[in-house]
Amino acid sequence: xxKTIYDIAKAAGVSIATVSRVFNQAESVKPETRExxxxxxxxxxxxxxxxxxxxxxxKKNRIVMLAPVMSNYFFTEVLKGIQDSLAEENYELxxxxxxxxxxxxxxxxxxxxxxxxEGYLLVSLHFSEKELKALQKFNVPVCLVDDFSTIFDSVSxxxxxxxxxxxxxxxxxxxxxIAILSAKADSIPIRDRLKGYKRALDEHGIxxxxxxxxTGDDMARDGFTELSGYxxxxxxxxxDPLSDAVFCTSDTKAVGAQKALKEHKVDLPLIxxxxxxxxxxxxxxxxxxxxxxxxxxxxxxxxxxxxxPDLRIxxxxxxxxxxxxxxxxxxNEVTT
Amino acid sequence: xxKTIYDIAKAAGVSIATVSRVFNQAESVKPETRExxxxxxxxxxxxxxxxxxxxxxxKKNRIVMLAPVMSNYFFTEVLKGIQDSLAEENYELxxxxxxxxxxxxxxxxxxxxxxxxEGYLLVSLHFSEKELKALQKFNVPVCLVDDFSTIFDSVSxxxxxxxxxxxxxxxxxxxxxIAILSAKADSIPIRDRLKGYKRALDEHGIxxxxxxxxTGDDMARDGFTELSGYxxxxxxxxxDPLSDAVFCTSDTKAVGAQKALKEHKVDLPLIxxxxxxxxxxxxxxxxxxxxxxxxxxxxxxxxxxxxxPDLRIxxxxxxxxxxxxxxxxxxNEVTT
DNA sequence: TTATAAAGTGTAAGCGCTTACATTAAAATC
DNA sequence: GATTTTAATGTAAGCGCTTACACTTTATAA
Numbered sequence: 031x032x033k034t035i036y037d038i039a040k041a042a043g044v045s046i047a048t049v050s051r052v053f054n055q056a057e058s059v060k061p062e063t064r065e066x067x068x069x070x071x072x073x074x075x076x077x078x079x080x081x082x083x084x085x086x087x088x089k090k091n092r093i094v095m096l097a098p099v100m101s102n103y104f105f106t107e108v109l110k111g112i113q114d115s116l117a118e119e120n121y122e123l124x125x126x127x128x129x130x131x132x133x134x135x136x137x138x139x140x141x142x143x144x145x146x147x148e149g150y151l152l153v154s155l156h157f158s159e160k161e162l163k164a165l166q167k168f169n170v171p172v173c174l175v176d177d178f179s180t181i182f183d184s185v186s187x188x189x190x191x192x193x194x195x196x197x198x199x200x201x202x203x204x205x206x207x208i209a210i211l212s213a214k215a216d217s218i219p220i221r222d223r224l225k226g227y228k229r230a231l232d233e234h235g236i237x238x239x240x241x242x243x244x245t246g247d248d249m250a251r252d253g254f255t256e257l258s259g260y261x262x263x264x265x266x267x268x269x270d271p272l273s274d275a276v277f278c279t280s281d282t283k284a285v286g287a288q289k290a291l292k293e294h295k296v297d298l299p300l301i302x303x304x305x306x307x308x309x310x311x312x313x314x315x316x317x318x319x320x321x322x323x324x325x326x327x328x329x330x331x332x333x334x335x336x337x338x339p340d341l342r343i344x345x346x347x348x349x350x351x352x353x354x355x356x357x358x359x360x361x362n363e364v365t366t
Numbered sequence: 367x368x369k370t371i372y373d374i375a376k377a378a379g380v381s382i383a384t385v386s387r388v389f390n391q392a393e394s395v396k397p398e399t400r401e402x403x404x405x406x407x408x409x410x411x412x413x414x415x416x417x418x419x420x421x422x423x424x425k426k427n428r429i430v431m432l433a434p435v436m437s438n439y440f441f442t443e444v445l446k447g448i449q450d451s452l453a454e455e456n457y458e459l460x461x462x463x464x465x466x467x468x469x470x471x472x473x474x475x476x477x478x479x480x481x482x483x484e485g486y487l488l489v490s491l492h493f494s495e496k497e498l499k500a501l502q503k504f505n506v507p508v509c510l511v512d513d514f515s516t517i518f519d520s521v522s523x524x525x526x527x528x529x530x531x532x533x534x535x536x537x538x539x540x541x542x543x544i545a546i547l548s549a550k551a552d553s554i555p556i557r558d559r560l561k562g563y564k565r566a567l568d569e570h571g572i573x574x575x576x577x578x579x580x581t582g583d584d585m586a587r588d589g590f591t592e593l594s595g596y597x598x599x600x601x602x603x604x605x606d607p608l609s610d611a612v613f614c615t616s617d618t619k620a621v622g623a624q625k626a627l628k629e630h631k632v633d634l635p636l637i638x639x640x641x642x643x644x645x646x647x648x649x650x651x652x653x654x655x656x657x658x659x660x661x662x663x664x665x666x667x668x669x670x671x672x673x674x675p676d677l678r679i680x681x682x683x684x685x686x687x688x689x690x691x692x693x694x695x696x697x698n699e700v701t702t
Numbered sequence: 703t704t705a706t707a708a709a710g711t712g713t714a715a716g717c718g719c720t721t722a723c724a725t726t727a728a729a730a731t732c
Numbered sequence: 733g734a735t736t737t738t739a740a741t742g743t744a745a746g747c748g749c750t751t752a753c754a755c756t757t758t759a760t761a762a
Contacts, residue, residue: 032481032505034717034718034719035718035719036718044741044742045741045742045743046718046719046720046742047720047721047741047742047743047744048740048741048742050719050720050721051720051721051740051741054720054721058739058740058741059740059741060739060740060741063740063741075503075504077479077480077481078718078719079421079480079481079717079718079719080417080480080481080482081416081417081418081420081421081426081481081717081718081719082417082421082717082718082719082720082747083718083719083720084417084719084747085415085417085418085421085717085718085719085720085747085748085749086718086719086720086721086746086747087719087720087721087747088720088747089720090417109463113463113465122462123462123463124460124461124462125460125461125462125463126458126459126460126461127445127449127459127461129449143411143413144413144415144416145368145413145415145416145417146416167411168411169368256643256644256646256647260647285644285647285648286647288647289647289648289649292649307592308592308621308644310592311592311596311621311622311624311625312621312625312648313625313628370747370748370749371748371749372748380711380712381711381712381713382712382748382749382750383711383712383713383714383750383751384710384711384712385749386749386750386751387710387711387750387751390750390751394709394710394711395710395711396709396710396711399710399711414748414749415747415748415749417747417748417749418717418747418748418749418750419748419749419750420717420749421716421717421718421719421747421748421749421750422716422717422748422749422750422751423717423749423750423751424717424750425750
């Protein structure tokens with residue numbers, strides 16, 4: 031069995047309170063005593079039991095990040111931001127993966143209910159107002175990342191604006207028949223990106239056509255997969271007349287889309303959304319999301335709330351930036 | 367403040383023991399009583415406090431997966447396997463990210479010491495025998511994934527064999543001057559893959575040349591980055607004479623390598639290692655690692671050990687399979 | 703009906719800690 | 733040197749649960 035604070039106290043000839051103090055308020059115990067205790071602790075390989083600590087102190091020093099399958103670089107970047115922000119604070123990070131199979135809301139609710147952590151970061155989880163209100167009842171500090179709500183703190187990204195910029199870019203290059211490579215229609219990011227796409231068309235006097243909204247059949251991860259992009263691009267390539275250019279709603283899908291283009295030896299200007307690390311390497315023009323910053327800022331925000339629970343809800347919205355690469359620039363040269 | 371078991375007991379007019387039983391041994395409480403309690407629980411939004419439960423019952427029903435930054439699809443696959451295996455059991459999964467900045471050993475040791483969970487999965491963490499022995503002292507159930515050791519259960523992959531197969535494939539296609547796109551020399555997977563590469567050369571009567579072992583300058587993630595692959599391929603392209611073909615030690619690096627090839631408009635047969643989802647879409651020949659299976663099997667193994675701690679240590683080694691795609695097959699046709 | 707077993711519930715101890723408060727030892731003040 | 737402060741440690745009461753054991757019902761058998 032592992033050692034308890036009693037074992038250490040006895041071996042060091044002090045009371046358990048002193049041992050506890052060595053760990054929590056080291057300055058209040060006489061240096062010599064501290065040394066003595068620490069020596070025993072080291073020899074016996076003792077470590078305070080987190081559950082007991084958590085129960086007794088009501089402090090957990092723990093942040094939990096809830097996110098759907100860490101499917102791509104998006105999370106890596108967000109995670110880096112979170113970790114860097116956390117590095118200066120005395121908090122640990124745990125990740126709870128929200129599977130796609132089951133009901134995301136319940137998975138999140140179950141996790142919050144357990145009061146695992148002091149605060150929670152909900153990453154790329156999109157809930158209805160009603161669901162969020164229900165989550166609010168648990169009364170735990172939450173910050174949304176990559177989602178917006180007036181109920182919780184949030185750090186989000188202007189998807190609508192990003193889609194607008196991308197579409198406008200294609201329009202300004204002279205394209206008129208611009209297809210949008212979409213995904214699950216009721217997913218929040220898709221809803222917003224479609225909105226931006228439509229607004230760009232509208233403001234530039236181009237009529238929107240439902241037939242140019244193309245979706246793959248694979249609906250895993252709400253349709254944000256390479257396969258789904260591949261399927262959708264094949265549908266586009268089967269259109270007659272072909273579209274002039276394509277706005278793809280995610281880099282992951284664009285990877286699949288590029289495969290289809292290559293197979294058909296067709297060359298179509300393609301702009302995408304996310305700016306994953308890999309996008310640079312496959313020459314993908316795309317809309318940059320400041321993922322690292324979003325993770326970093328959201329964590330800061332959450333920690334501030336922990337320190338001061340009465341803070342007013344605050345929402346931070348980050349803005350898109352176009353990153354232009356060969357998929358829209360050197361299209362002709364790239365032709366095979 | 368959140369409700370405790372006392373609040374529920376009082377409201378339901380039963381003792382706390384009965385409430386506890388409703389959660390833990392539901393069958394031993396009279397259906398009507400159970401209903402009554404559950405009703406109150408629901409109304410008051412109660413949920414047992416995990417820390418208190420863990421402390422009192424000494425059960426945690428929790429598995430922790432420790433892994434370095436979830437940098438690529440490798441982890442996604444492993445994670446899926448873990449989750450699917452866990453789905454049938456009554457365990458929850460937590461992920462602790464082992465940052466690359468600090469000393470991985472200490473991060474792992476700190477986590478194990480805390481006795482967070484019942485069992486631990488150490489994914490892609492490569493420690494020395496000495497370090498593993500030190501970890502063993504914590505006396506907690508551990509299963510290594512993607513690493514091998516006789517001290518702990520493990521589910522690993524035969525890297526040496528994979529590299530051998532890939533290199534042999536190139537040799538059999540008639541290439542003699544085969545470069546290896548390597549990474550941090552003292553990383554365990556690199557060591558093994560280099561070994562397989564050398565053995566293949568040796569067994570086919572080709573002399574090994576140190577000059578064909580090429581590494582990028584970027585050493586983030588032990589050199590397993592797109593950038594590193596890009597840099598290394600540029601070095602290869604600067605060689606005179608150029609190599610006939612390239613064995614790249616990871617798909618991520620191959621993405622970078624392909625960019626360099628494209629920029630130089632050079633066409634070099636390239637085979638890689640991992641078989642990430644994306645590899646299929648960029649036509650990368652590669653060595654398949656059964657990542658999903660490894661995650662699945664490792665979790666099974668760990669759970670078995672939890673049920674039966676006296677089990678003898680067991681090691682499972684998975685074998686590579688070549689997946690041939692256009693990067694080695696249609697090289698000429700792909701030329702731009 | 704009464705004895706006996708089975709089912710259901712309650713009581714209370716304890717899981718390993720933290721921390722308010724009490725106590726004692728050491729330092730500072732006069 | 734006696735008295736007051738301050739520093740260091742100890743005592744003991746919880747934190748919110750589980751569970752062995754004791755006790756009370758209810759069902760079953762005779």
